[in-house]
Amino acid sequence: MKKEKIAISVDAPLLEIVDSKIDGSILRSRSxxxxxxxxxxxxxxxxxxxxxxxxxxxxxxxxxxxxxxxxxxxxxxxxxxxxxxxxxxxxxxxxxxxxxxxxxxxxxxxxxxxxxxxxxxxxxxxxxxxxxxxxxxxxxxxxxxxxxxxxMEKKHAQLNAMATMGLMTRADTSQYGTAILDGDYIVDFQEKPRQSPTTIVNAGMYLFKPEIFELFSGAESLER
Known part of the structure; x- marks a missing residue:
């Protein structure tokens, strides 16, 4: 595959990290x-x-x-x-x-x-x-x-999150799991509560890193 030459500016500390990864075997040069x-x-x-x-x-x-x-x-x-x-x-x-x-x-x-x-x-x-x-x-x-x-994938990567849950708002939350947030993080989750202090609900969409399985021991529900 043809490669293009480009010029980029890189912070000195970051460049030092890159250079430290050059092992002369798999990685033989900075580029x-x-x-x-x-x-x-x-x-x-x-x-x-x-x-x-x-x-x-x-x-x-x-x-x-x-x-x-x-x-x-x-x-x-x-x-x-x-x-x-x-x-x-x-x-x-x-x-x-x-x-x-x-x-x-x-x-x-x-x-x-x-x-x-x-x-x-x-x-x-x-x-x-x-x-x-x-x-x-x-x-x-x-x-x-x-x-x-x-x-959503980009946000998941930027936060370096193990798991990201898609959320949406609904006036009637009785048929949904509801989430309490602290910034970008879910701090509490209730499954179809009769009354909820929030209108933020589970959209039924999740992004996971493969390491998430290490937390699944004995768990039945993704939300809990």
């Missing part, structure tokens, strides 16, 4: 070291894999018409438009599993359906840990929000 760490940083910020958590009892939602199209079709189109190239749908086997597979196979993004009997969304996600090597996005299977996912 090679800068190229390596730039590529590494871009890979870590970019997310290419998504997981849809779809309860077997909610599987029918995948076929529900939204703007004249099945919900799952819109979800997969949303991911494709935001740079996602691979989608895993985690669900349980039901009488509509065949229809789900047929619908997913007709969409323009590589989609695989995985069945599990794990209880709770955290345990369901844990069941595919070996399939998730880098950062990934998770969507609740009965939700759809059309927004700029890549902007």
């Amino acid at each position: 090679q070291a800068i190229d390596y760490f730039l590529r590494k940083g871009l890979r870590e910020e970019s997310v290419s894999t998504a997981v849809i958590l779809l309860k077997g009892s909610h599987q029918q939602h995948a076929f529900s018409p939204v703007k004249g199209r099945p919900l799952l079709e819109l979800q997969l189109e949303f991911f494709r438009k935001n740079g996602i190239t691979s989608v895993l749908i985690i669900t349980q086997h039901t009488r509509t599993s065949g229809q789900l597979l047929d619908l997913a196979s007709r969409q323009p993004v590589a989609t695989e359906i995985l069945e599990t009997e794990a209880k709770g969304n955290a345990k369901a996600l844990l069941s595919v840990r070996d399939r998730l090597r880098g950062g990934f996005v998770v969507m609740s299977g009965d939700t759809y929000n059309n927004f700029d996912l890549q902007k």
Whole structure:
């Protein structure tokens, strides 16, 4: 691949760190070291894999018409438009599993359906840990929000967060999990409270680093 020569200004302390990484074996020069760490940083910020958590009892939602199209079709189109190239749908086997597979196979993004009997969304996600090597996005299977996912990815990377939850506001919060914030951080979460001091609710969208699985021991819920 042809490379272009460019001139950049770098802070002296940062340049010292770059130079310290030159080992004469894998990284033999300053330009090679800068190229390596730039590529590494871009890979870590970019997310290419998504997981849809779809309860077997909610599987029918995948076929529900939204703007004249099945919900799952819109979800997969949303991911494709935001740079996602691979989608895993985690669900349980039901009488509509065949229809789900047929619908997913007709969409323009590589989609695989995985069945599990794990209880709770955290345990369901844990069941595919070996399939998730880098950062990934998770969507609740009965939700759809059309927004700029890549902007959310950038915020996630800037904060160097282990987990980022997508939030939205609703006047009636009784059908949603609600979040109490302190700046950019969620300090409390309540699942469908009768009364809530906030109108900020869970949008059913999450970004995770792969290290998140280290916190999943014994957990059933992603939110708790």
